[in-house]
Amino acid sequence: xxxxxxxxxxxxxSGLAGLQLALKMAEDAFFRNKVVALIDPQLKTSxxxxxxxxxxxxxxxxxxxxxSWDHARVLTKNKQTELNLFPYKYKTIRALDFYNTSKKTLxxxxxxxxxxxxxxxxxxxxxxxILNTENNAYRASHIFxxxxxxxxxxxxPKSISIIQHFKGWVIQTPSPCFEDNCITxxxxxxxxxxxxxxxxxxxxxxxxxxxxxTYFTSNLVQEETYDEFIQTYIKKYLNIENFETIETEMGxxxxxxxxxxxxxxxxxxxxxxxxxxxKGSTGYSFKHTEKxxxxxxxxxxxxxxxxxxxxxxxxxxxxxxxxxxxxDNNAKGEWIFQQFYSKNSPQTMLRFLDEESSxxxxxxxxxxxxxxxxxxxxxxxx
Numbered sequence: 001x002x003x004x005x006x007x008x009x010x011x012x013x014s015g016l017a018g019l020q021l022a023l024k025m026a027e028d029a030f031f032r033n034k035v036v037a038l039i040d041p042q043l044k045t046s047x048x049x050x051x052x053x054x055x056x057x058x059x060x061x062x063x064x065x066x067x068s069w070d071h072a073r074v075l076t077k078n079k080q081t082e083l084n085l086f087p088y089k090y091k092t093i094r095a096l097d098f099y100n101t102s103k104k105t106l107x108x109x110x111x112x113x114x115x116x117x118x119x120x121x122x123x124x125x126x127x128x129x130i131l132n133t134e135n136n137a138y139r140a141s142h143i144f145x146x147x148x149x150x151x152x153x154x155x156x157p158k159s160i161s162i163i164q165h166f167k168g169w170v171i172q173t174p175s176p177c178f179e180d181n182c183i184t185x186x187x188x189x190x191x192x193x194x195x196x197x198x199x200x201x202x203x204x205x206x207x208x209x210x211x212x213x214t215y216f217t218s219n220l221v222q223e224e225t226y227d228e229f230i231q232t233y234i235k236k237y238l239n240i241e242n243f244e245t246i247e248t249e250m251g252x253x254x255x256x257x258x259x260x261x262x263x264x265x266x267x268x269x270x271x272x273x274x275x276x277x278x279k280g281s282t283g284y285s286f287k288h289t290e291k292x293x294x295x296x297x298x299x300x301x302x303x304x305x306x307x308x309x310x311x312x313x314x315x316x317x318x319x320x321x322x323x324x325x326x327x328d329n330n331a332k333g334e335w336i337f338q339q340f341y342s343k344n345s346p347q348t349m350l351r352f353l354d355e356e357s358s359x360x361x362x363x364x365x366x367x368x369x370x371x372x373x374x375x376x377x378x379x380x381x382x
Contacts, residue, residue: 006139008034010131012119013146014044016051016095016285017272019102020293021144026109030301035111037138039131041118044103047096049249050210052202053286054088054350064097067204071182074341075189076334083185083346090183092202093286119147122268129267142306144296146272149263154218154254160323161218161256164283167226168200168212169234170247177240178203185341188334190233192225196326196333199233208246211238216255216326216333223250253283257320264307269296276311280319282353291355315355318362320381325373332373343368 009025011018018038025031050066059065068091072083106112117133122143124130131138154161184201191197196216203209213229215221234240253273260276271277277292278285295310325332341349344365351357352365 004130004137004139006035007037007113008141009036010129010138010140010143011036011038011146011271012040012131012143013272013274014038014040014042014099014103014114015146015272016098017146017275017277017289017293018144019098019106020289021271021296022106022112023102024293024297026106026112028297028301031111033111035113037113037115037140038106039115039117039119039133039138041116043116044099045096047094047247049095049251050092050202051095051098051286052090052092053284054085054090054354055287056087057089059091061091061093064093064101065091066094066097067092067202069181069183069202072185072346073182074185074337075187076338077189079338079342081338081342083341085346085350088347088350092204119145124267143268144271144306145268146270146274148274149260149270152254152258152260152274154256156258159256159258160320160327161254161258162216162323162326163218163220164214164216164253164255165220165251166200166212166214167223167230167250168210168248169230169245170204170208170210170249171234171240171243172246173207173240173243176206177238178206178209180204180206186337187233187237188337189237190229191334192221192229194331196330197229198334198337199229199237201238210249212249217330218327220252226250253278253285255280255283255319255323257316257323261307261311264305266305269306271296275307279353280316281322284353287354312355317381324381329373335371336369339368340365 011021022036022038025036068089070085070089072085072090074081117135120132120134122129122131128139129143131143180203186198188198190199198214200212200214201209211230211234213226260270263270277289279288292310296306299306299308348361
């Protein structure tokens, strides 16, 4: 009888969360004698997405940052807000660069293994979790699982869910057209009806940029709808007639209060999107993943449950109020973000979104968003 292979840690998914967790283990001497496997049916050989985030200049990711910016702007029909982000920088990393660098690091270590298979289910036998794939079974001391819980649904009872869905074109122009040290965080001047929709622009150079049309709604749209809005924005607001589309990307990100934390157990820790690591009110995940991975490492070294205290109840409550407002009055998004960005300093805003703000700063932000919609949402959420 063939013996089931055993690992100290099994990581299901070699995406953002799985690779960040593996990299953090790889750089810590505590895990030097631990055997770790990452299981994923995909080889991650294409640039399937980009991740954007803000941080102060010093970073372990600097070598793979595709582009960074010091300034940002937010535009609504009534106001243009210019943001000097110092001492932060807004940064973008191409997924393929992250995958390649991470895999190169891990492949060089004898205690890390990549398994190209599809995980199907997990069982626990004699207090040991066993991961079954389509062809094999693997035992582990602990399993980290990035898959969404099977019961997850945008219509799950007692949960509030908004879908951040988008399509972007990377365009190239024959002559300089872009201000390449300033991103357009949100431009609400082009809208799809009474919904929270905006355009996001990342200028990679004076002749190359990502132009993305984004929805924060509960409903999806046909792909050609994104294309129509992107085309209109490029011609009407960027005043560009001559360009070439060299790359496209599409995505859906859950902005939700679904209780992902309830799916953690003694043997299994949910990570990434499947663990609720995406910031509910914004959809940002890169730096939140880094922080939660650091907490997991600390817990493992302290012989604690890996998921111990990785969720902030206070900030989950703030996110829930915001999502309740968008659920009840989706058109309110433009006003919310206008107030948020124009009434608070960029540094305060970024600390708040990073869940590092002081209580005084949080009160100031709440006051800037004071409205009947927020009062109702606050008490409904409470």
